[in-house]
Structures are given as structure tokens and as C-alpha cells.
Amino acid sequence: MTDPVRVGLVGLGIIAETHLAVLAERDDVILDFTVDPRPVGPVVFRGDTPPHYGGLTQALDAHKPDLVVLATPTDTHAGLVAQALLGSGARVLVEKPLVHDLASLAGLRELDGRADVRGRLFTAHHFAFSPEVDWAAELLAAHPGWGPVTAITSAFYDPYVLRGAEAFASYLSSWTDSGVNQLSMLTRFVDLTGLRSVSETDGGASAWCTVGFRSRGGEGVARLRSSWLTGSSSKESGLVLGRSGVEVWIDHTAMTGFAAREGELLAVFGNDGRTPRKVAHYRPLYASLLSGRPDPVLGFDAAVTITAIHQAGAGGRGPVAGGGPGEGPGPQGWWGG
Template sequence: MSDRVRVGFVGLGIIARSHLEVLAARPEAVAEFAVDPKVTEPPAFRGTTPAHYRDLAEALGAHQPDLIVIATPTQTHEDLTTQALTLSSARVLVEKPLVHDLAALARLRELDGKADVRGRVFTAHHFAFAPEVRWAAEQIARHPEWGPITRVTSAFYDPYILRGEQAFASYVSSWMDSGVNQLSMLARFVEPTALTSLRQMDDGASAWATCEYRSRGRTGLASLRSSWLTGESSKGTTFTLGETDVEVVIDHTANTGFAAQAGTLLAAYGHDGRTPRKTARHRPLYESLLSDAPDPVLGFDTTVTITELHHWRP
């Protein structure tokens, strides 16, 4: 993209804050406009206030941005993405998950011949850009002698049960909220191929899923646990590699990790302790998105795979 990137923000709620903060720190980013019918005045962006609209179509009638960031409820993503594609030439970054069901995904895929969906639509799979995830992926790529990833165990816990019905209204279920994060993180390491089981429990507050994948010519299985039945947030993933007894363990809450083999520490990663977790994920995400070759984990093809797995039902 050019040295000056005009950005249109759609949705100014809590989710949008990380996007605004990270882009405000990038000198090439210019806040062109903001859209949110529930907000009377948008937040300042590097000391200036962008033009504000209640409707995306109205905003695109007055502006031609280079990037449109959509951070609204998932059910609105399809319609807003379609408007962004047909009324502008901008790249479109949509908060995860891209769509709320497979029918919406199919309608977006049908637009590809008209609006270059595969080249312009990206999904904010921020967990794949977490520092501990990138560190672990680099370690595994650097050591082919460790063998393929033969087993993955991932557990994501959030204290949303404390929010009661508000949690279900905002996030739908534990699987709908965390499953897409686990699947997109998994796509950083392996090629997910099929969800082989999915069990949702506790009225949707917990889930257990298994996902088959390919790694260096071998088939492996990932066990994915998510739950809101906790008083604290805690997320972690363990990768077991080949026949070498190597394990790579990462803590997504502490942004740390280590690799070990038969009681020997092989490598370790620590966080600086000063950078908020979401900022640490969104910074490299935007570095990639604003480059000439965005990471495939952001791209539409990967999103299609993740969405189909995420919405699989037995």
C-alpha cells in the first residue's frame, strides 16, 4: 500500500479500540471517516476527529478510503463487507469471525468475480499474530529435525460466566467466541482439514472439539477446549512433535513459551511485560496487512477454511 493510508472505521465499540490505538501509532495511517449510528462523536485520532456518519454507504459517497476496518457485531459483517466491496476499491479488514453462518460466507464467495473478494477481504485473526505464537512457529520451522506436529492440546478459558446472559448476547457461546481464535492460531502451524467432533456443554458456556490437520506430510489431531466457567482468564496450547519427544508449550495469557525435550530445556520466550496483549497482536497484524503481501492467515482463502470448520455440526 502507499505511504499514506486513508482508513475508514466502521464500528466504534470496545473491539475497535485496539485497531484505533495501533493505527494511530502508524504515521502513514490517516483517519478518513468513522461510522457508528450509536455514537454521536467519534474518538480523536492523533488529535483530530474524523468525519462521522451513521451509514457506511453515505460515508463511501463522500470518501474513497484505502482501508476499511469493520468492527461491528458479527451478524452485520456480510452486509457491511458487501457495501465496502461494491462501493469502494479499499482493502477490507473484518473483525473475526468474518460471518455468522455458512450462507453468508457463500454469498460473499459469489461476489469474488465482481469485486475481488479473495484479494481485498481480510479477517482479523489476531491470535495468529500473538508474540508467543509467532515465536513458537519460528522455532518449529527452524527445527525440521523435531519432526511434524503430531498432537495439539489447546485450552481457552474466559471468566464470562460472571457476566451472565450478557455474555451469551455478546459472544453467543464459548465455541463461537474462542473456537475461531483456536482454529486461526492452529492455521499458523498446520493445515487444518476437518473438525472431527464438536460437543457444546453447559448451555453453550463450554465446548470440546477435535480437529484433524496435516503437518509435514503427517496427519495429526488437535484437542480444543474452551469454557467460561472460571473466575480468571487463562489460555494455553501445547504442541507435541514427531517421535522426538519435543514439546512446545505457549501461554497466551502471559505471552510466554518454552520448548523442551526429555527433561532438557531447548528454548524459551518471555514477554516485556509492558505491551498489552491485544496491542502485541494487532501491531504485527497491521504490519502484515499494510504490506504488499499480507500474511495468508489474514486472507479470504484461509478464512473460508476456518469458517467452514468453525460452523461444522455433527
């Protein structure tokens, strides 16, 4: 028997609801405290209401958590990470993206001499844990004879055109919003080497980027399309293993996939339709994080690689007021995710 993991949750917006739902399923976790500067209602966790604070410093003065989860606006991440790492011995899980500018990333690197950044800081790259991504990664690992991935095409569409200026205020641009999800997903299949090209159109509502990668001794290019000019959400990725002629297609919206070679269907993946998409992402994410051997995609080195490519594609732009997706002060609620 081991003691339960004491979790402190900072930020009680939209994405916090998913964290709470998944954590409540785990009998090895207790919610030690919550933090949010806004006047929010009490959080009920398995019938109990944990202590609530208006600031992280107050909470850390009163508690000794094992894990601090930061579900706050992206432009608050660097400061809160430093508080949590230096003010406690807890591991820290930060909502993606880890930071929105390279200067903040450099600041976190400098903390490594004062706190175990690589051993304690993790980023919630949840798309890398989606069931269809996990299936495809295991499929490729089980068939090394298929050879390297030689090309990837990924298209992420969200209907934010309907929100007009509000979408830009909350999400900044299509690449800023979707790029980090696409890049983290790709790390399950290939080793990213750098941004090759980027073109943002429609005032930032659409993007076309190419990213270099290595796979099983070969090299290839991933083509990443994202856009808000659509009537509904749609996210798909295709991987080509050119030497063997195998293609793997995964639908991130439906959480399904299949592999084929010419006219032959090689493998299929589906789901029962009962699990909400983000819950399906965060269940395995927390299982990995709390296992004692977290997946490398959660680690600081992966976040450094993803952030460097992501920010190169965004022209190194800093955050706008309100932070990242679902985190702005608009209708989606502050400190969302």
C-alpha cells in the same frame, strides 16, 4: 515516499479502541473517516477529528479510502463487506469471525465475480499474530529436523460464568466465542483438514472439539477445550512433535512459551509486560496487512476454512441478536469486537 494509507473505521465500540491505538502509532496511516449509527462522541486521532457518518454509504460517497476496517457486530459483516467491496476500491479488514453462518459465507463467495474478494477481503484473525504464537511458529520453521506436529492440545478459559445469561446473549457459546481464535492460531502451525468431533456441555458454556490436521507429511488431531466455568482468564496451547519428542508450550494469557525434550529445555520466550495483549496482537497484524504481502491467515481462503470448521462445530447456528463477543447491546457496548 508513498502516500499514506487512508483508513475508514466502521464501528466505534470496544475493539475499535485497539484499532485506533495501533493505527495511531503508524506514520503511514491517516484516519479518513469514522462510521457508527449511534450518537457517539467524536474520535480524536493524533489531535484531529476525522469526519463522522451514520452509515457506510454516506462515507463512501464522500471519500476514497484505501482500507475500510469493519469493527461491527458479526451479523452485519456480510452486508457491509458487500457495500465496501462494490462501493469502493478499498481493501476491507473485518473483525473475526468473518461471518456467523455458512449462507453468508456463500454470499461472499458469489461476490468474487464482481469484486476481487480474494485480493481485497481480509479477516482480523489476531490470535495468529500473538507474540508467543509468532515465536513458536518461527521456532518450528527453524527446526525441520524436529519433524511434524503430531498432537495439539489447546485450552481457552474465560470467566463469563459470572455474567450468567448476559454471556450467552453476547457470546452465544464457548465454542462460538473461543473456537475461531483457537482455529486461527492453529493455522500458523498446521493445515486444518476438518472437524472430527464436538461436544458442547453446561448449556453451551463449555466445549470439547477435535480437529484433524496435516503437518510435514503426517497427520494429527488437535484437542480444543473451551469453558466459561472459571474465576479468571487462562489460555494455553501445547504442541507435541512425537517423532523427536519435542514439546512446545505457549501461554496466550502471559504471552510466554518454552520448548523442551524430556529433561532438556530447548528454547524460551518471554515479554517485558509493557504492551497490552491485544495491542501486541494487532501491531503485527497491521504490519502484515499493510506490507503488500499479507499473511495468508488474513486471507479469504483461510477464513473459508476456519468458518467451515467453526460453523460445523456450532451446528451451523446463525447469530443471535447483538452479534459476537463484545458486540452485543449489553454493557460491553454495541459494535465492540
